[in-house]
Amino acid sequence: MHIGIKGLAAVSIAFWALPATAEQNIEAGAEAFRKCSACHMVGEDAANRSGPVLNGILGRPLAARQDYPYYSDAMQRAAAGGLVWDIEHLELFIENPKSLISGTTMMFGGISDPEERGHLIAFLGQFSDGMADIPEVLPARDPVVSPEILAIEGDPAYGEYLSGECVICHQLDGSNDGIPAIVGWLPEDFVIALHAYKSGYRTNEVMVMTAQGLSDEEIAALAAYFETLGETFE
Amino acid sequence: MKLDRRGFIGAGVATAATLSAPMVLAGGHKPNVVVIGGGAGGATAARYIAKDSEGAINVTLIEPTRTYYTCFFSNLYIGGFRDFASIGHTYGTLAAEYDINVVHDWAIGVDRDAKTVTLAGGAMVPYDALIISPGIDFVEGAVPGWSVETQNAMPHAYKAGSQTQLLKAQIESMPQGGTFAMVAPPNPFRCPPGPYERVSMVASLLQGSNPTAKILIVDPKEKFSKQSLFEEAWSKHYSGMIERVGPDFGGANVEVRPDAMEVVIDGEVEKVDVCNVIPAQKAGLIAEIAGVTEGNWAPVTAQEMRSKIDENIYVLGDASQQGDMPKSGFSANSQAKVCAMAVRAALTGSAAFPARFSNTCWSLLAADDGVKVGAQYEATPEKIARTSGFISNTGEDDALRAQTYQESVGWYEGITTDMFG
């Protein structure tokens, strides 16, 4: 198939030098990109839409496009924490945006098929330097949260006690200044966020330390408690 | 492993609950918890006990001041990054919304046999459990020439309030090119990075109004908290302004002369314009009066913050000797929650969970340049023991430092809400 995006000419030399599988990956990725294209453009004439242009995304720090004014607070916080859209973090974000950026305003359910994520990254890689570093098959990794961990039923009473450690910084009225709000989340998002800190995908030192001090059961307990606190909304 | 620990602790608490239950029943009264000191430890403990016991426990909070000024962020007030009113907090919400009996008075005596607290106003307040969180007092004679009687000539500003305002006013009226001296305390003391954050804030203030002024730190310690971060910031932001005399050059051998505004370092007399003396510290006097101190501090169990000397008394925060946690507001707040849970469990048989402690201390180095250090702790039979931690790195970029500062502002709102409702 042909990729209906301008700007391919600029990268065509590299493109033709690629082995056949890489070429197929890119084509499949172009197909996958349709899921993104309602909000994002990529290529020579690309312009910001409700989401930023994705040219140069690979290897770029988060929230770095000066001409895009709508990055969420959450995205900007993660950016100040030093996160970069390397393959690992981009792949994680595509799988489930909230595992990396809890308060992201990107309304996207994620792509659960690892192969499809690989294709999409291969496709985006053409519009970034460093595409040569994209492996044909992304390295396998454990899920941020396994289904077993997600299925743990937390004890809200224990969670309430544990929350003492959260509310010294995070306020229950949902205030978002300096320290992000953590009320009104789906329990699953809560669990995923803490596990993303625990495994070091997210970088805030206080949160990494706190999450690493929590067992899977304790994280479930916190999610169960915070769920009782207020309207959960998507 | 965690679950085992929890099971074990659950069993221990069940015993405590059984022991105390007959007392509650026999007395036929609602148990009384009295908290001395409405600061980071005391206000938090009072609020959590009142909130979580839902009326099953009477909570009395004894605190002399009507407005509590936080030491945390008091350095930012000195630096001009906060106004004074923004670090003041009152007890209205604790009284009105949590039904805490707030008594503005000094506790002057504790009768451990009768289990009563005597107030300066003459009242006697009975308790079933007593929580003492009085913060610090200064060791007499720690800095020769200095005493609390001379604290207005050479302020400590290490209990926030009028002392903090006085120190800032003195700095602002320093002559051009004058000298600000700080006599730093020996370990252990409240807020290990506190004196050095203060130096940063004084430098920031002087840089604007009095750029040729000098800052002299006289320090009895070899090393201090976040040292490389502070020193990096001092040469980056305040180059040539700050000098520190460590113990190798007489920093431990210092005397002050408040009348003459002189500091004598290893026999050499320095004339200074402002002198901030932060003497060696000990538990707030009431802990000593209650007889729960050993040496300068009050030893407590790690699991419950219970006094090792009297099982009806708990000691929190700076006054306690608990192990590895630094004396900070964050620590006191963290300890208070563990204590509140243990006290409720002992008096009403409510569920008890494993003790958990953590601490993070943010410091501001200059405008939008914040750093942090933090650790987690666990309760061992001997002490509260550090398990893991982190510290900001030197050379971090501006965006991260600005964000760390923003984080500290969020934390301040969080902890003060957690203390005062």
Ligand SMILES: Cc1cc2nc3c(=O)[nH]c(=O)nc-3n(C[C@H](O)[C@H](O)[C@H](O)COP(=O)(O)OP(=O)(O)OC[C@H]3O[C@@H](n4cnc5c(N)ncnc54)[C@H](O)[C@@H]3O)c2cc1C
């Ligand atoms: C300059 C400075 C900066 C700091 N910065 C930070 C920071 O950034 N982060 C941080 O976590 N910590 C910080 N701290 C440390 C923090 O302020 C203390 O560790 C914390 O306040 C300790 O809590 P506490 O409950 O033990 O004592 P306090 O908060 O001091 O509370 C004690 C209370 O007891 C009352 N009291 C005393 N005696 C009696 C009595 N006999 N009867 C009744 N009431 C009594 C006092 O009036 C006081 O209100 C800083 C300290 C200083 C000095």
